[in-house]
Amino acid sequence: MRQAELTDSKPRLGRKRDDSRDPEILDATLDVLAEHGYDGMTIDMVAARAKAGKATLYRRWPSKPELVLDAVACMKAxxxxxxxxxxxxxxxxxxxxxxxxxxxxxxxxxxxxxxxxxxxxxxxxxxxxxxxxxxxxxxxxxxxxxxxxxxxxxxxxxxxxxxxxxxxxxxxxxxxxxxxxxxxxxxxxxxxxxxxxxxxxxxxxx
Known part of the structure; x- marks a missing residue:
């Protein structure tokens, strides 16, 4: 088997998620939540405030309630x-x-x-x-x-x-x-x- 075939047959791992920006994103969530309330808050607003891609937020928090709960919980720390x-x-x-x-x-x-x-x-x-x-x-x-x-x-x-x-x-x-x-x-x-x-x-x- 050629080397290229051996290489192609190896499983390819997805890009490892970078959690280093979580504190900034959660802090931005709290700011937007305090300013606009839960109903007025959107993922787009948080992404813009945190200067992060919307896809980044959705990979980490599939829904708005999950993002808000994580943000509120981080205040306890x-x-x-x-x-x-x-x-x-x-x-x-x-x-x-x-x-x-x-x-x-x-x-x-x-x-x-x-x-x-x-x-x-x-x-x-x-x-x-x-x-x-x-x-x-x-x-x-x-x-x-x-x-x-x-x-x-x-x-x-x-x-x-x-x-x-x-x-x-x-x-x-x-x-x-x-x-x-x-x-x-x-x-x-x-x-x-x-x-x-x-x-x-x-x-x-x-």
Missing amino acids: TTLDPQSLPDTGTLRGDLIAMIKAPTLRDAERKLKVMAGIVSMIARNPELADAARDALVEPRAALNRIIFQRAVDRGEISADVDIETLIGIAPAIVAYRTLLLQKPVTREFMISTIDTVVLPAAGVRPS
Whole structure:
């Protein structure tokens, strides 16, 4: 058998998929989702934002829901490490120490992404858990630690409803960001802590 025939008879492997651009594509997905919502978002928009070919996206994510779920899940990976939580000795000090410019921007983006996928969740309720795990639970878990510390040192009563307390500030921020279309500043967050969250926890203003 000639060498050419031997060569032709060997199985030909397809081109290996390059996953190195996945983070850029998923980040672009979140941007488009936050700006246009799930229904307004298209694969073309994401491809253009990520400067990637549409075929590249479809090879990796055969459908829009799969792309969106991967993008939302990747937000969870950027969550703060519980070991890095501030420990100032007071509930007010800890809550204020958590207010940082990148954190505020990240929270605002997550809210817009959450608003963007509401229609998708309405059609697929089973996706609500995945969205909550990626967008809500990571920050809630950190706040539970902060409030539990306050309970442990006797600063607030052990009878307080921690789950309700950790939902107060996010609810106010969501209302301000999504309905009032106003920015969430450090000053606004400190005011919310002092006038709403701490009184709700039974902490008297100093």
